[in-house]
Amino acid sequence: MNLTRRGLVVAGAAAAAWPASFSGARAQAANTIKIGVLNDQSGTYRDLSGPGSTICVRQAIAELGSLGFNVEVVQADHQNRPDVGSTIARTWFDRDGVDAILDVPTSSVALAVAGIAREKNKVYLNSGAASSDLTGPACSPNTVHWTYDTWMLAKGTGGAMVRAGGDSWFFITADYAFGHALERDTANFVRAAGGRVLGSVRTPFPGTTDFSSYLVQAQSSRAKVIGLANAGADTINSIKQAAEFGLTRRGVKLAGLLVFITDVHSLGLQTAQGLVLTETFYWDLNDRTRALTQRVRANMPGNQPPTMVQAGCYSAALHYLKAVKEMGVAAAKASGADAVTRMKAMPTDDDAFGAGAIRPDGRKLHPAYLFEVKQPSESRGAWDYYKLLQTVTAEEAFRPLADGACPIVRG
Template identity: 85%
Template sequence: MTGLSRRGVLAAGAAAASWGALPVSRARAQAANTIKIGVLNDQSGLYRDLSGPGSTACVRQAVQELGDLGFTVEVLQADHQNKPDVGSTIARQWIDRDGVDVIMDVPTSSVALAVNQVVKEKNKIMLNSGAAASDLTGSACTPNTIHWTYDTYMLARGTGGAMVRAGGDTWFFITADYAFGHALERDTAEFVRSAGGRVLGQVRTPFPGTTDFSSFLVQAQASRAKVIGLANAGGDTINSIKQAAEFGITRRGVKLAGLLVFITDVHALGLQTAQGLVLTETFYWDLNDRTRALTTRVRPNMPNNAPPSMVQAGCYSAALHYLKTVKEMGVAAAKADGAATVARMKAMPTEDDAFGAGSIRADGRKIHPAYLFEVKKPDEGRGAWDYYKLLQTVPADEAFRPLAAGGCSLVRS
């Protein structure tokens, strides 16, 4: 079993079968010196490309880079199917049956909020990279969760704020009907109104369950709003933008605000369709020498040889910091008390090739810069995945919601 450290994904059943062949005392000793990381995300649906197996590859990359930690690391993965009940059931089984210490990634905010409560109840850890709802560091904050990569406040401030400043002062939202979409619409609408703009209406789209956005786009167009805010993600965003292009909506002067657009979405759309989109991310593979170096290391193990999305890069960064913390405090202490491990993680500065230097606040919000990008025109791209040009850098201390404004019970007034 020691030879499995810093290697691939292990199915829980295979791990159990291996232990059965060992003397009980040896198996127990080995379990006591093993950290188990569960990567829980969408392996087959709308968010597979931006999360999925690529997130697991990035976690494995972090384990590999740390070398000999003095303890074994096992990485499991599972598909939550974007369903809160499925996600929370897997989380409980992982913790109770398989001894998982930390659950990572967890895109789809409704699933993340459900798993958030499970890890608090079990005193384990969730390092969330994939979900967006800022409630994870607000009303739903716990001492067991860190929200790592981005959130709806950051997206609203970056993309929403930029669109209003550019003259887009009337908005209509097409919103995915679950926690993430509601939070993104709410946070963006607050920025629009605070800047003097108006929200003319919104429509909620089934999640999951629709690929035809034509009727929703017609309603948005009929409102005569200058900006159609797409409070959705992944395949929903791709389909919305494609169908808006087919209807010629943007040719009539209406702006599309892709409030959560990933590089995988741009790749699926192509520059001809995506050109001119303004979006906010916290990681881009070609941003600087360090992001390019990380991409070079991890890319051979990524699906379709793609560079990491910001969610996948966040999994690398979070795993790296967590394992450094475990090494410092000791495996026994880390496994015994998830909240204490998170507290130690908050006390330690973060540093990695994905985001550079950073920190973790009392409310569990990981802090680093955000970047406003514009998608290049087809004749500006130099090759595959060369999609963004940088418009603005938002400093780390400005990118996320102020600590006192979130309503997190962990923050002292």
């Protein structure tokens, strides 16, 4: 009888404690903003995105100090597959209480995640994917396209190559949404400038490592410029194999339409020297970019400086959390679209991109920069790879609002 009574007392105490514990957990969750960093953690885009993006998000949180609410960060590998990325996004939103997803390189995955974020009324801050469709036909009140896009890259690098005499082009294009958009946007600039597109070939993604047959087709076209509408390891392999074939020695120009500083590092200056490319962030651009790099670099993989994608994750997280603080956690969690609206109403300013703004179509505006990769003799040391050729203003760098066909923008 005593055992039974004791058991009842213990059970009663546990039952009494459980609601208080559960209530405390619920209160903590209600006062927590949960950010999911979704990207390539193991494949083609790991170095330019991957763990470094998560580190940069955590840096933004640390710099904001006491916000009056908690911030939790989770990360996952989408393996550059739309089905995997979609499953993770739905699980995060439906089960795990994630309020905002950041990064998401690979445009096919990005477009899928944008649709899910809109369906679930959550926040999606894209830094890694390039397709300009994210602020065009696929724009959403829940999405901000933060760092760069295919229109910007096409105008910057493509336009510069045509002005320099590269008036005939052949494209080697990664066969998914990003590659298609980059080829399309660049071809439009080439033709508008009086140039010609002599052909293109599409390469399987992911998984292509041998670009020899595609380079032979490009050479056979007799185009002055081979446009590489790819990224990451695909770009690195394309440039290396083009050098082995001696294409540049024969006068053919390579247009790396999306080249990151990590790609240049992998190639080495001996191979990459002279490449013209467009980026929106370079660690050694000015005092603010150098200061950010100094704060984050010790935690970065291989002690590398941030890429523009990783810097974009820092900048986007910083601005989002400022908006949450201004509007309140409850309101931000209740409606991702309202949180994005608040972000659009606030000017942006940070050490990655300086002052900027977010347009009604979700396009984040900041300057872009045309760089040339230095010769080995010009470099002062590790990661000193770029010299600035031209600065493109925020207003000129991205597609005009009226030309995007974004359905949420009223004409």
